[in-house]
Amino acid sequence: MFKILHTGRTSMDAMQRRMDSIANNIANAQTTGYKSQRVEFEDLVYDRLADRGVPQTEEARQRQLEIGTGSRAKDLARSFEPGILKETHNTYDLAIDGEGFFGLVDGNGGFYLTRDGAFRVDAEGRLTDSHGYYVVMDAYAPLSQYNDEDVTISGDGLVTANKDGVNVVLGRIRLFSVADKGSLTAIGGNMFAVRNGTEVASNLDTEGFGIIRQGFLEESNVDLTEELVNMLATQRAYKLNTKSITAADEMWGMVNQLKR
Numbered sequence: 001m002f003k004i005l006h007t008g009r010t011s012m013d014a015m016q017r018r019m020d021s022i023a024n025n026i027a028n029a030q031t032t033g034y035k036s037q038r039v040e041f042e043d044l045v046y047d048r049l050a051d052r053g054v055p056q057t058e059e060a061r062q063r064q065l066e067i068g069t070g071s072r073a074k075d076l077a078r079s080f081e082p083g084i085l086k087e088t089h090n091t092y093d094l095a096i097d098g099e100g101f102f103g104l105v106d107g108n109g110g111f112y113l114t115r116d117g118a119f120r121v122d123a124e125g126r127l128t129d130s131h132g133y134y135v136v137m138d139a140y141a142p143l144s145q146y147n148d149e150d151v152t153i154s155g156d157g158l159v160t161a162n163k164d165g166v167n168v169v170l171g172r173i174r175l176f177s178v179a180d181k182g183s184l185t186a187i188g189g190n191m192f193a194v195r196n197g198t199e200v201a202s203n204l205d206t207e208g209f210g211i212i213r214q215g216f217l218e219e220s221n222v223d224l225t226e227e228l229v230n231m232l233a234t235q236r237a238y239k240l241n242t243k244s245i246t247a248a249d250e251m252w253g254m255v256n257q258l259k260r
Contacts (some may be wrong), residue, residue: 003069004248008241010070014041015238017073022231025222033115033186033190034220035078036227042074083221085213091148092119092127098210099202100175103136104129104191111136113176113200115218116190127173128173131189139171146170146222155211157203177201 018039028034085095094117096102103111110131119135122128125142127135137159143151146161153159157173178184178200184192194200203209 003067003068004251006243007068007070007246008248010044010072011241012238012245013070014039014073015234015241018234019231020077021239022227022234025227026224028233029220029222029224029227031190031220032118032159033083033218035080035115036220036222037076037078037186039073040075040077041071043071044069077182078186079221081221082255083219085216086219087216089215091153091214092121093117093149093215093217094153094173095216096175096210096214098175098208100177100209101192102135103174103176103202104132105136106133112187112191112193113178113184114191117212118217129190133191135173136176137171137173141168141170143170153212155213157212158198158257173212175203175212177203177209 018041021037021039028036045225057215080099080100082097085097094102096115096117101115104112104114106112114129116129119127119129121143122132122145125144126139127137127143137157143159143161144198146163149161150214151159152161152167152228153173157175158174159168159170161170162168178194178197178198178213182199183195187193
């Protein structure tokens with residue numbers, strides 16, 4: 001009975017972690033640039049038990065029974081499938097039509113990646129996100145000197161402004177990419193930290209990172225229908241595991257009530 005209780009407990013814990021992931025996905029269904037996550041499972045170590053039945057053949061005596069001890073959540077994978085692009089008509093709302101990321105740096109030189117392109121211009125005329133982190137770009141002039149409607153951002157990130165009928169180049173927004181997206185760590189705020197040793201490429205070195213769409217934002221890639229189906233399946237699996245624990249408790253009660 002101890003084994004049944006332990007196996008049921010590990011499975012309930014795994015289902016709880018999956019439900020946590022589903023709840024987080026649903027909570028971020030409207031979060032700009034959010035990438036859905038899923039829990040991956042694995043079975044636990046197996047106990048090898050000798051077959052004590054009689055009579056036994058030589059083959060039966062040498063063979064051992066393998067009894068599983070439950071499951072656990074081994075990893076939290078994230079889907080980087082692109083979300084739908086929603087038009088906003090805002091000058092500094094940017095979306096990436098492709099696989100790349102915008103780069104952000106904080107005041108201490110920390111570097112982050114994001115798909116959330118809801119940017120703004122600060123008092124210094126620099127392009128920032130909602131946290132005040134600077135968007136990585138080659139800047140030549142402060143953006144605050146120009147009206148929003150006069151600023152144009154091309155698909156390759158070139159920022160220009162129309163002044164007295166003349167286009168002035170203000171800078172260029174960089175895009176970044178990593179070969180192994182599984183090495184990115186979500187830190188909140190729609191940002192990903194890059195693990196040490198992960199190679200990050202810039203679109204100044206490599207093409208094919210995507211096209212920047214001005215006046216658009218990328219919506220979350222959460223599929224609510226799929227998440228609701230997963231929620232029902234997870235609830236059912238959790239309930240079935242509670243029944244295995246209940247059954248073990250009833251069996252234990254039968255043993256305790258045995259009389260000589």
